[in-house]
Amino acid sequence: MPHAREVAVTGIGMITPGGPTAEETWRAVCEGRSLARTDPELAGLPVDISCRIDGFDATASFGRPLARRLDRFTHLSLDAARQAVTDAKLDPAHWPRERVGVVLGVGSNSLETYVREFTLLGEGRPRAVSPMALPRSVPSMVPAEVALDLQVHGPSFSVASACASGATAIGVARDLLLAGTCDIVLAGGADSGRARMTATCFAQMTALSRRTDDPSAACRPFDVDRDGLVLSEGAAVLVLERPDDARARGAHIRALLRGYGSSSDAHHPVAPHPDGAGAERALRAALADAGCVPGDVDHVNAHGTSTPAGDTAEALALLRTFDGTPPPVTSTKSVLGHALGASAAVEAALTVLTLQQQHIPPTANLHRQHPAQELDIVTAHPRPTPIDLAATSSFGFGGQNTVLILAKP
Known part of the structure; x- marks a missing residue:
């Protein structure tokens, strides 16, 4: 029975360590084998394992100028957003731009960029600090860059509720549709926890698994012998619409957010x-x-x-x-x-x-x-x-x- 507060999920985009698409990620999780392994970028740290995305070439996807201007977590969000729009069979060249919104969750910003730029500042080289260091790493730039890429003229903002951010963004997006503020909202989250500073901070808090000699056995939710999480990266974006609007344009409704x-x-x-x-x-x-x-x-x-x-x-x-x-x-x-x-x-x-x-x-x-x-x-x-x-x-x-x-x- 239809519910007055439900909205339709009409598109999904996803890039994770399981694969560059929703379908490949689904196959990976159904295989039920951990993708954790030793991470060369974390070499020398107390915990040097992660789940990482291989083979993603931001330059090939976005061109060199845009790839250089953006940080990895924004690269991932752009890729997932493009996938989601395509999956929903929407054309940004023809959609009602003022009625489309973007709400994305970000748990942290780019500690990798900050470490590099603060090092330059600490070395007494302020003129070497990139003028793009701030805009490329501010969390609000993730939805802003998606809006820019897809020419969205409706509300565009990020939400931050730590590791619940992506779900909070989806809930807030639902409310924008129910309030009549938007007709379409791209909602989800993006993050990369593989910066050396991020990994160091989590290790210092004893939040990470120390099973570095057996990475694939490190993450074991609900097991009595669990000893911590394994850091990862990825992005997922859902296209949300009111059900009647989705049906009117002949969209395939994947699920209902109730x-x-x-x-x-x-x-x-x-x-x-x-x-x-x-x-x-x-x-x-x-x-x-x-x-x-x-x-x-x-x-x-x-x-x-x-x-x-x-x-x-x-x-x-x-x-x-x-x-x-x-x-x-x-x-x-x-x-x-x-x-x-x-x-x-x-x-x-x-x-x-x-x-x-x-x-x-x-x-x-x-x-x-x-x-x-x-x-x-x-x-x-x-x-x-x-x-x-x-x-x-x-x-x-x-x-x-x-x-x-x-x-x-």
Whole structure:
């Protein structure tokens, strides 16, 4: 039955360590093998592993001047946005530019650029600092560059809710459509966590897995032997429209975004509330927004970072919300790693594909759960499952929690 607050997903663009498209990323997560490996760019650091994108040539995609002007996280967002628009069968040369918006989440900006430019400044060489250092690294430039590339004249802005940023952007985009501000919104997230400073900071916080001798076994969400996350990079963009508008132009509706919920832990700068109270509030808010109850949900794409505290809090929140029996769960970070501000958008896109394919991709490296936190986690192989409604959860530093509810059209 149609829901008054739902919007349609009519296009997906994605570039991740799993592949340069949504289809290749989907195949990678369904194989259920971690893509983590030693990263030459992190050589000499306490943790030198990551999940990285290979073979992406920004110069070939955008031309040398634009490629040089932009940082990697913006390169990735442009690529995903172009893919999404093509997938939605939209033509930027003919769409209503003033009625199109861009909302993208960014968890961090370009620490790689800042390190290089601050080094020049520290060496007493201010005239060598690039005049583009600031505009190329400001988070708001990600949606601005997408708007410039695709000639979007409607609202264009970024949102930052740490590792929930991509999902928050999708929720805000939904509200722009429901308010009548836009007719089409490109929404998602982009980030690259492979800068040496980023990796160093996460290592100093003891947030990273130290299994550097066996990278493919490092990320193990919900496993009792987990010891931290694996950094990654990527981008995902969804095209959102009101369902009636999408049908009127003959668009293929991939899924319906039916609910959006958000909350704050107000507990600690980086640690989640130990019993997952904020995560539970966001999940219940999303369910209420979607007009459904926990029993209606057939699948959860979990945040599942592989950190001891984070996975425990999430498991407890799921067990309480679903009265001890949550639906089948997966964590695609086990394969793709944690792409920070992009991760929630990537997982939203993968949840759309799960609804379309009607099977759940497996979680890699799960061998044994804590008996008091045991979930029905899909492992080893994709699980065919009738799925009408799915939730995807995303949480971040500062106690930021966002949950999206997606439905089969």
